[in-house]
Amino acid sequence: MSLNTGQSLTVSGQDLTKNGSSSRAPWEDARTVLKPSTPTRKPKPPKPENAITIAVSARVLFTMEKEQQIYEQQGMEDYIKYQVEHETEPFSPGPAFSFVKALEAVNTQLRELYPESEELFDVVLMTNNHANVGLRLINTINHHQLFIERFCMTGGNSPIGYLKAYHANLYLSADPIKVREALEEGIAAATMFTPEKIMEVSETQLRVAFDGDAVLFSDESERIYKAHGLDKFFEHEKAHENKPLDHGPLKCFLEALGKLQKKFYAKGQRMDCPIRTYLVTARSAASSGTRALKTLRSWGLEIDEALFLAGAPKGPMLEKIRPHIFFDDQMFHVEGAAEMGTVACHVPYGIAQRVTKRGIWDKDTSSAPK
Amino acid sequence: MVSTVQNTDVKQKESDHAVVVAVASRAVFEPEAQGGDNVYAEGVAFPLLQALQKVNERLLEENSAESLLFDIVLITTDSQQQQQSSHLISSTKHYGLEVSRFCFSTEEDFIESLLQNNVQLFLSTDRNEVSQTSQKGVLSALLDEYTTSCPSEQLRVLFCRDAVIRPDTNPTPASRQAAQSFSAQLGKMRQRFGMSDSPLSIALMTSCGGRDSCGGALRTLRSLGISVDEAYCLAGSPRGPILSVLRPHFVLSDCFSGLED
Numbered sequence: 001m002s003l004n005t006g007q008s009l010t011v012s013g014q015d016l017t018k019n020g021s022s023s024r025a026p027w028e029d030a031r032t033v034l035k036p037s038t039p040t041r042k043p044k045p046p047k048p049e050n051a052i053t054i055a056v057s058a059r060v061l062f063t064m065e066k067e068q069q070i071y072e073q074q075g076m077e078d079y080i081k082y083q084v085e086h087e088t089e090p091f092s093p094g095p096a097f098s099f100v101k102a103l104e105a106v107n108t109q110l111r112e113l114y115p116e117s118e119e120l121f122d123v124v125l126m127t128n129n130h131a132n133v134g135l136r137l138i139n140t141i142n143h144h145q146l147f148i149e150r151f152c153m154t155g156g157n158s159p160i161g162y163l164k165a166y167h168a169n170l171y172l173s174a175d176p177i178k179v180r181e182a183l184e185e186g187i188a189a190a191t192m193f194t195p196e197k198i199m200e201v202s203e204t205q206l207r208v209a210f211d212g213d214a215v216l217f218s219d220e221s222e223r224i225y226k227a228h229g230l231d232k233f234f235e236h237e238k239a240h241e242n243k244p245l246d247h248g249p250l251k252c253f254l255e256a257l258g259k260l261q262k263k264f265y266a267k268g269q270r271m272d273c274p275i276r277t278y279l280v281t282a283r284s285a286a287s288s289g290t291r292a293l294k295t296l297r298s299w300g301l302e303i304d305e306a307l308f309l310a311g312a313p314k315g316p317m318l319e320k321i322r323p324h325i326f327f328d329d330q331m332f333h334v335e336g337a338a339e340m341g342t343v344a345c346h347v348p349y350g351i352a353q354r355v356t357k358r359g360i361w362d363k364d365t366s367s368a369p370k
Numbered sequence: 371m372v373s374t375v376q377n378t379d380v381k382q383k384e385s386d387h388a389v390v391v392a393v394a395s396r397a398v399f400e401p402e403a404q405g406g407d408n409v410y411a412e413g414v415a416f417p418l419l420q421a422l423q424k425v426n427e428r429l430l431e432e433n434s435a436e437s438l439l440f441d442i443v444l445i446t447t448d449s450q451q452q453q454q455s456s457h458l459i460s461s462t463k464h465y466g467l468e469v470s471r472f473c474f475s476t477e478e479d480f481i482e483s484l485l486q487n488n489v490q491l492f493l494s495t496d497r498n499e500v501s502q503t504s505q506k507g508v509l510s511a512l513l514d515e516y517t518t519s520c521p522s523e524q525l526r527v528l529f530c531r532d533a534v535i536r537p538d539t540n541p542t543p544a545s546r547q548a549a550q551s552f553s554a555q556l557g558k559m560r561q562r563f564g565m566s567d568s569p570l571s572i573a574l575m576t577s578c579g580g581r582d583s584c585g586g587a588l589r590t591l592r593s594l595g596i597s598v599d600e601a602y603c604l605a606g607s608p609r610g611p612i613l614s615v616l617r618p619h620f621v622l623s624d625c626f627s628g629l630e631d
Contacts, residue, residue: 042580044606045580045605045606045607047606047607047608048607048608076564076565076566077564077565080565130565130599130600131573131574131588131598131599131600131601132597132598134584134585134588134598134601135585135588135589138581138582138584138585138588139585141581142581142582148581149580149581149603149605150580150603150604150605150607151581151584151601151602151603152601152602152603152612153600153601153602154600155571155573155599155600156565156566156599157600161615162602162612162615164611164615165611165612165614165615166607166611
């Protein structure tokens with residue numbers, strides 16, 4: 001059915017003249033008639049300045065192991081060829097998948113409570129893949145019924161400028177080099193790893209777990225620990241209990257989550273809030289933990305559960321919490337968590353990066369499509 | 371009155387296969403600001419010209435007998451520049467620009483000049499010129515504030531669906547045809563290079579539409595033989611910040627109208 005061929009209709013400078021295309025979402029053309037194959041009315045994506053933008057790379061949203069192998073062993077041309085040949089085969093979910101699904105679940109609940117508000121999560125696919133892979137990615141998003149309407153496929157160029165253009169509140173990628181670049185530009189970012197086994201997570205409540213030092217807080221205290229040992233660390237923290245720590249790279253993301261949480265509280269949903277946050281730290285409750293809590297309080301931020309492990313491994317605790325995502329600055333903890341099934345992300349920030357001997361991020365993956 | 375002067379410093383292109391691109395000389399040079407020796411200063415389209423040249427250079431590197439090249443023509447559209455034609459020619463030679471010929475005309479007959487020279491793409495900073503030209507069936511694009519900060523080492527062309535730059539005009543069937551034919555040639559040029567390190571990058575942007583709209587556009591371009599390097603689906607987010615990172619030399623939007631899936 002064709003509509004209005006050749007007639008021009010301008011709305012604030014944008015031309016809506018087009019033959020009705022049923023594959024376009026309703027807000028694109030008010031006169032579009034939806035085909036039966038698109039029965040659901042897609043909600044309109046929020047304006048970037050109002051939303052909490054989460055940028056994810058293709059390799060963390062989906063599993064592209066086979067394709068990655070082809071790229072590494074046979075090169076770009078074969079990789080693209082393979083992708084195009086398998087264009088109608090959707091990728092399977094990657095480590096960020098359940099996190100993104102949980103974000104959408106929160107959005108659904110927010111829309112119910114605040115139908116006019118644009119304070120929502122907005123997921124942007126940010127990949128430096130070539131646009132030839134675009135159709136396969138779009139087909140996959142459709143197949144899994146994800147609400148991703150925005151993407152940047154930079155064809156090999158750096159995504160950093162686009163992250164800034166979108167005011168990305170968080171960037172998740174499999175490429176540690178891009179993650180570092182993003183952190184250097186002041187964007188909260190982390191390298192996501194695939195867990196060794198699948199852990200069931202909630203489909204209705206988003207759970208985000210953070211390490212404290214060098215993630216929510218700066219690495220200032222960690223430096224003391226690394227330089228002078230545990231006793232000195234305890235002494236220092238006790239002495240400075242009332243002095244707030246400086247903020248770390250993920251503080252703003254926690255803040256953004258807190259803002260959404262308050263919207264649920266305002267509607268009486270404090271006890272069963274669809275967003276729950278956790279602090280999982282090696283600090284101990286008796287001593288060094290106090291400074292952490294007081295710092296959060298001074299920032300006006302709340303965290304739902306604070307778990308002070310006093311140096312115990314984080315894996316088992318995370319298995320109990322079952323977060324959709326866990327951020328830590330130390331690969332030792334990231335690996336420990338991944339072993340037990342938690343989707344763990346490394347925040348390559350602070351003193352821990354220089355001291356540790358493990359060079360996982362030295363592998364040159366900068367040119368690989370993500 | 372229209373007159374054409376060949377640039378004797380530059381080898382003329384084979385007219386059957388070359389892609390003729392006409393650029394308004396006002397965009398290439400700043401006629402007001404003159405350097406020494408009556409040479410004009412560089413204008414906003416300077417990086418664009420260098421990028422077009424770069425593509426030609428690399429095409430010839432791949433195949434020294436290549437005939438699918440950009441054939442660059444400088445066109446003056448006002449009588450003032452026409453009077454300074456010798457400065458135009460000497461400035462072009464001074465910078466070693468690969469301009470094959472110069473067309474001198476007036477506001478009234480410059481379109482005639484474009485048609486005579488078999489111009490497949492006309493680029494100008496003047497909105498009216500671009501609009502008029504498009505109405506007459508010659509593909510044209512506006513050079514704007516992004517053009518000046520574009521790279522000179524890579525030609526970046528953006529196909530933009532659903533964000534018409536000139537809301538007051540409708541693409542005519544002739545201009546749509548011109549758009550498709552130019553785009554197909556661009557696609558062929560792109561095929562001469564590999565996936566990475568190409569001197570030509572083709573990008574697609576869907577401004578208001580979501581992913582299915584973008585998917586449709588990718589298919590449309592593919593059907594025209596155009597392999598897109600970069601794709602940006604904005605779904606309503608502001609274009610400006612994205613464009614300033616993307617930095618296309620110019621934007622084409624006429625390909626899509628009437629080609630809906």
